[in-house]
Amino acid sequence: MRGLKDKVALVTGAGSGIGLAIAKRLGAEGMQVGVLDINAEAANQAVAQIRAAGGRADAQVCDITSYESVQQAVSAIESRLGPTWALVNNAGWDKPIPFLKTTPDFWQKVVTINYMGPLQMTHAVAQGMVARGGGRIIFIASDAGRVGSTGEVVYSGTKGATIAFAKALARELARKQVTLNCVCPGPTNTPAMDAFVGTGEEGQKIRDAMVRSVPLGRIGEADDYPGLVAFLASEDAAFMTGQTISVSGGLTMHG
Template sequence: MRGLEGKVAFVTGAGRGIGEAIAKRLAAEGAKVAVADIIEDNARQTADAIGAAAIAIAVDVTNSAAVRAAVAECEKRLGPIDVLVNNAGWDKIEPFIESREETWDKVIAINLKGPIICIRAVLEGMIARGKGRIVSIASDAGRVGSTGEAVYSGAKSGLIGFSKTLAREMARHHINVNVVCPGPTGTPLLKQAMQNSKLMESLVRAVPFRRLAEPDEIASAVAFLASDDAGFITGQTLSVSGGLTMI
């Protein structure tokens, strides 16, 4: 245990994949977890798997009113939020020249505006209490770019820049703000996007470890940054990519 006992964590996109692994890992470290997801059934399944330490909350992170209501529900049932994990994300892999504006809007709304909305909803409470941890899941695509993910890369890069600025502004309130950038990870979303087996094989070959990350490996990094062990770390971007990027 690393200082997460009794803390309250709000994890978005926690119904499956990386978010599910994060929610389960934080609960295993002693936190009470609000499993937030746009698909209520997925949120409930994850919360049920965790047990009494978790609750399920259905929320669309692109809707400010819905996020504020979800935060209020979490704090009513579990207590003030100590840890926010912005994990909800979405992408459509395609050449930029073939993409449409409605896709750009959706990608930016979920991957950039969503975390901004969620952070704003918890920030005043954290400031009042003089403490808090915010961990946002970006992507190595936001650090070095990724073919077929132009707008997604831009949104994740924006999340990194936003987080660094927020870390500077919030340091005097003892609120740590950091970013985790997963490399290719074996999630349902990736498998759905990479239906071409040759594309998947080439992706694996690009990783020096010659494999995809496991969701639990991303969760380990998040748990560290949410814990007391990372009390003097803020404004940082940590790649968990098996060496795919080394910057």
């Protein structure tokens, strides 16, 4: 992709799953990758993988639910790698529970991680982008935020809010050449999916049902998304902002 070499990208939740796949791809594109994760061991292992493939990366522990932690992490990683060109808001969490069986504590956790976390990261990073006159912010949202998902009512709400937030801020920052776009994965085979549906017979039944619902005949893999993220971070996407793109094997088709 054009315009990525040597620029700095921060990826939240980059220690595993989709975040790890994105971090590895951006490293392969020649970017310097700031691997942010609440799990220090996972972050360091991700950095080791990127470096082993010839890329450049550095790790920083970051709890996106704490604005103080976010500010410290951004400051620390930028002091080592340089100013951020691209921020990938990937970190998230959910647990399948029918809404009427959920509690306020659960709502708070889902909202804080999936909505407030990306807001706090964006607030901490976008100010520098505006001052420098350019940057890319990419949200890993979800098709749950576009069409809803049974058992993920609160999560769906946070992802819908994230999509709306990205569109609104895209309008505010457009004249500063800072773009914001959302990538919406469908069901994906990641450690988070294992935690979500379980690994036993019942979990396999849920997976099989997911596969039957996808026109391309499979659920997503972590490597299905990094190419689009790299594109949105590049000069090739300089005229795209405020967009929401589904990558779901045809499960959702928006015109």
